[in-house]
Amino acid sequence: QVQLVESGGGLVQTGGSLRLSCAASGRTFSSYVMGWFRQAPGKEREFVAAISRVGLSTYYADPLKGRFTISRDNAKNTIYLRMNSLKPEDTAVYYCAASAANRALVTMVGERTYDYWGQGTQVTVSS
Numbered sequence: 001q002v003q004l005v006e007s008g009g010g011l012v013q014t015g016g017s018l019r020l021s022c023a024a025s026g027r028t029f030s031s032y033v034m035g036w037f038r039q040a041p042g043k044e045r046e047f048v049a050a051i052s053r054v055g056l057s058t059y060y061a062d063p064l065k066g067r068f069t070i071s072r073d074n075a076k077n078t079i080y081l082r083m084n085s086l087k088p089e090d091t092a093v094y095y096c097a098a099s100a101a102n103r104a105l106v107t108m109v110g111e112r113t114y115d116y117w118g119q120g121t122q123v124t125v126s127s
Helices: none
Strands: 004-007 010-013 018-024 033-039 046-051 058-060 068-073 078-083 092-099 121-126
Touching: 004 092, 018 033, 018 092, 018 121, 033 068, 033 078, 046 068, 046 078, 058 068, 078 092
Parallel strands: 010 121
Antiparallel strands: 004 018, 018 078, 033 046, 033 092, 046 058, 068 078, 092 121
């Protein structure tokens, strides 16, 4: 079992930045591929980014490349999502997720590939 707790969300103006954190319980954190997803009001949850077990590889949704950066610190059982140049359309609840699957990150964009989910943190970007 892995428990995930996100933090760092809030209200930010257009063009601002935020860093989300996701703290994981358990001693096997480094055995999980980790991902970030988001769900905007009235929309389906969508993939944001994923990071490999030791953090050497990352993968992003194409529209977010260059603005968002995923990273992890296995010593702290934590992953991060740095979000820059935020836009109102980035407003959403952001979720972190953990997957025990050992697959290429490009195949880790679907919700069903993840086994554990956090409760989400709200990010609101004002115009």
